[in-house]
Amino acid sequence: MKRVALIGASGHGISHRRNLARLARAGRIEIAAFADPRPPEPQPDAPIDATTRIFTDHAEMLREVRPDVVVICTPPHTHLEIATDALESGADVLLEKPPLISTAEHRALSGVVTRTGRALQIGFQALGSAALAELRRAIADGRLGEITAIAAVASWRRPDGYYKRTPWAGRRTVNGRPTLDGAIANPQAHALMQALALAPDPDPVMVELERYRTRPIEVDDTASLRVTFAGGPPVVMAVTLCGEDFIAGEVIVHGTRGRAVLEYPTDRLLLPGDDMPRHVPGRRDLLENLLDDPEHLIVPLSRTAPFTAVLEVVAAAPVPYAIDAALVDPVGTPPDRMNVIRGVNAALRAAADRPGLLSEVGVEWARPPLTAGLQTGGHPVR
Known part of the structure; x- marks a missing residue:
C-alpha cells in the first residue's frame, strides 16, 4: 500500500483531503x-486521523516521512520548487x-522528471473524462x-471575499515572484486546457489576448484570447467571473458538418444529430491513475x-x-458583493459562436488585443 502525503492541506487542498480519505477508506492508500504553513482544520468528510503527521515545512516532511506519492496543492509560483523537492x-x-x-x-521541471525517473501528473482532472474521449473519437x-x-x-x-482569500489572490507577483490568479489562469484554466487538448496541432505560434477587470486587482476577471497554431484550427476562449447567468464551462468544436458542445464540469456532451446534451458517465481519477499506472499518465507534464x-x-x-464602473452592477453587500457586467453573457456567446475575440463582436468596452508570437515549440519570442 502506497503512502501518500499532501502539501497544501487548506483551501482547495481540502478537496484533495476528501479524495485521500476516500482512497484510504477503500484500502488503496495510507x-x-x-x-x-497553516494548521489544517478537520472537515466532516475529510477528518485528520491521529496517525497522520502534520508539518509546517514541506522539505522537513519529505525528509522525515519519505512518502511514495505526493499531492501538491500550493500557489502556482511555488510549484517548481516544491515539485522538484518531491x-x-x-x-x-x-x-x-x-x-x-x-x-x-x-523545461526545468521536465528535466527533473527525466533525471529522477519519477512520474508527474498534472491536476487537470477534466482530461480524465469519458465525455472528452467520446468527443475526440467523434472528431x-x-x-x-x-x-x-x-x-x-x-x-x-x-x-469580494474571493480576492482576500490568500496573499496572492488577484495579484501579478508575490515577494517579487510572478503569480497569476485571473480568470484564465486559475478558476477557468480547465476551459483553456480542454480546448487545447482537442487541438490537432500541439504547436501554438501566436496568442492574441484581451484582459479586463472590474475591480482594483492586478489580473483579469474577464478575458478573451485566440491561440493560432502552425497547422490546424485556432482555439478561442471567452470567460468572465462577472457573469449575468451561469455558464458552467463549455468547449465548442466547430466543424463543416456541425458542431459539438462539451460541458466539461458535468461531462454533458452534444454531438451533431443529438436532440439534446447527454451525460457521459465515467471520469478517471488522476491520483488513482498515478497510483495504478504511472507509466501511462492521463496528464503528463508534456501534455500541458x-x-x-x-x-x-x-x-x-x-x-x-x-x-467603466457605469457598465457594472454590484450585487449584494461585502464581503459577498459580486460585480456583474451588463450584457457580458451575450458577448461571450457571440465570441464563442463566431468564434473570435470580444473586440471583434461589437463589445463597446473591448480594446484591441495584445499579440505575442511564439517560437517553434510554443516558447514566446524574445
Whole structure:
C-alpha cells in the first residue's frame, strides 16, 4: 500500500483531503502526512486521523516521512520548487493546475522528471473524462467534418471575499515572484486546457489576448484570447467571473458538418444529430491513475506545454484594462458583493459562436488585443 502525503492541506487542498480519505477508506492508500504553513482544520468528510503527521515545512516532511506519492496543492509560483523537492525525494507527484507559469519552468521541471525517473501528473482532472474521449473519437471519425475552430466559454461570479482569500489572490507577483490568479489562469484554466487538448496541432505560434477587470486587482476577471497554431484550427476562449447567468464551462468544436458542445464540469456532451446534451458517465481519477499506472499518465507534464506557453503570455501582459464602473452592477453587500457586467453573457456567446475575440463582436468596452508570437515549440519570442 502506497503512502501518500499532501502539501497544501487548506483551501482547495481540502478537496484533495476528501479524495485521500476516500482512497484510504477503500484500502488503496495510507495517508502519511500533511504539510501546510497553516494548521489544517478537520472537515466532516475529510477528518485528520491521529496517525497522520502534520508539518509546517514541506522539505522537513519529505525528509522525515519519505512518502511514495505526493499531492501538491500550493500557489502556482511555488510549484517548481516544491515539485522538484518531491520528485528528488523519490516520490511520484500529482501537481495541481496551473502547473507552471513559464516555459523556462516547464523545461526545468521536465528535466527533473527525466533525471529522477519519477512520474508527474498534472491536476487537470477534466482530461480524465469519458465525455472528452467520446468527443475526440467523434472528431477522428469525421462526424463533425473538417474542424474549423475550437472555442471555450464560461460565465461565473466571484465575491469580494474571493480576492482576500490568500496573499496572492488577484495579484501579478508575490515577494517579487510572478503569480497569476485571473480568470484564465486559475478558476477557468480547465476551459483553456480542454480546448487545447482537442487541438490537432500541439504547436501554438501566436496568442492574441484581451484582459479586463472590474475591480482594483492586478489580473483579469474577464478575458478573451485566440491561440493560432502552425497547422490546424485556432482555439478561442471567452470567460468572465462577472457573469449575468451561469455558464458552467463549455468547449465548442466547430466543424463543416456541425458542431459539438462539451460541458466539461458535468461531462454533458452534444454531438451533431443529438436532440439534446447527454451525460457521459465515467471520469478517471488522476491520483488513482498515478497510483495504478504511472507509466501511462492521463496528464503528463508534456501534455500541458501549450497551456504553459499561453500562460506565459498572460503573465507578461500589462495590467488588464479597467471596465467603466457605469457598465457594472454590484450585487449584494461585502464581503459577498459580486460585480456583474451588463450584457457580458451575450458577448461571450457571440465570441464563442463566431468564434473570435470580444473586440471583434461589437463589445463597446473591448480594446484591441495584445499579440505575442511564439517560437517553434510554443516558447514566446524574445
